Amino acid sequence: xxxxxxxxxxxxxxxxxxxxxxxxxxxxxxxxxxxxxxxxxxxxxxxxxxxxxxxxxxxxxxxxxxxxxxxxxxxxxxxxxxxxxxxxxxxxxxxxxxxxxxxxxxxxxxxxxxxxxxxxxxxxxxxxxxxxxxxxxxxxxxxxxxxxxxxxxxxxxxxxxxxxxxxxxxxxxxxxxxxxxxxxxxxxxxxxxxxxxxxxxxxxxxxxxxxxxxxxxxxxxxxxxxxxxxxxxxxxxxxxxxxxxxxxxxxxxxxxxxxxxxxxxxxxxxxxxxxxxxxxxxxxx
Numbered sequence: 001x002x003x004x005x006x007x008x009x010x011x012x013x014x015x016x017x018x019x020x021x022x023x024x025x026x027x028x029x030x031x032x033x034x035x036x037x038x039x040x041x042x043x044x045x046x047x048x049x050x051x052x053x054x055x056x057x058x059x060x061x062x063x064x065x066x067x068x069x070x071x072x073x074x075x076x077x078x079x080x081x082x083x084x085x086x087x088x089x090x091x092x093x094x095x096x097x098x099x100x101x102x103x104x105x106x107x108x109x110x111x112x113x114x115x116x117x118x119x120x121x122x123x124x125x126x127x128x129x130x131x132x133x134x135x136x137x138x139x140x141x142x143x144x145x146x147x148x149x150x151x152x153x154x155x156x157x158x159x160x161x162x163x164x165x166x167x168x169x170x171x172x173x174x175x176x177x178x179x180x181x182x183x184x185x186x187x188x189x190x191x192x193x194x195x196x197x198x199x200x201x202x203x204x205x206x207x208x209x210x211x212x213x214x215x216x217x218x219x220x221x222x223x224x225x226x227x228x229x230x231x232x233x234x235x236x237x238x239x240x241x242x243x244x245x246x247x248x249x250x251x252x253x254x255x256x257x258x259x260x261x262x263x264x265x266x267x268x269x270x271x272x273x274x275x276x277x278x279x280x281x282x283x284x285x
């Protein structure tokens with residue numbers, strides 16, 4: 001319909017139509033960039049990342065609008081339609097090749113946009129990706145996320161990989177950590193004595209945090225809960241629930257407590273069982 005109308009108009013009206021479409025595309029591009037800037041800035045503030053990391057996304061939107069304007073102009077003006085079809089046909093093969101080659105890159109970008117929108121983690125959060133990669137988030141870009149692991153190495157993970165993995169975030173809403181300290185004692189050892197030693201050593205550690213509620217304090221519950229969680233083949237497994245303010249403090253405290261509790265067990269006669277093997281030697285007469 002539009003092509004039929006423009007076909008009967010003069011060159012001047014066609015030129016006005018081109019100007020109108022170009023100006024409309026420019027205004028739409030500016031409006032979309034304005035709203036995207038506001039949304040991305042708020043998301044970047046929450047993620048603690050540089051909002052300039054997402055300039056590529058705004059430029060990509062402007063480019064798509066520009067392409068749309070050009071297509072509308074070429075297909076609406078009969079004199080340009082045949083030329084436009086030839087150009088698009090020749091460019092289609094190149095676009096298909098580039099699209100296939102950049103498929104993974106676009107997947108990372110889309111995953112980066114989802115991270116901006118849904119905010120599963122922020123810069124500074126301690127996270128675990130899958131079963132192997134864990135540490136503090138240092139940077140988030142549209143393509144990848146940088147994690148600093150406990151060895152001070154940087155793990156650069158594509159956003160598409162993160163989107164397909166389970167994310168364990170230790171600090172997204174509450175940085176406090178309840179660490180499970182599990183130790184097995186022999187069946188001949190006193191459970192009460194071992195539990196008391198574990199509680200005393202945990203309370204003495206500087207990283208320990210009393211996480212009891214007011215009701216639990218009134219009920220005189222112990223700050224460190226110790227429970228028997230398993231009657232194993234050769235040991236009684238005790239688990240102490242110890243709280244710390246951060247995951248880093250919890251890890252340090254757990255390592256220190258393994259050492260101090262082992263030393264107390266040795267001094268006070270609590271046995272930690274270890275595997276025994278009986279070997280029979282058969283002698284032929």
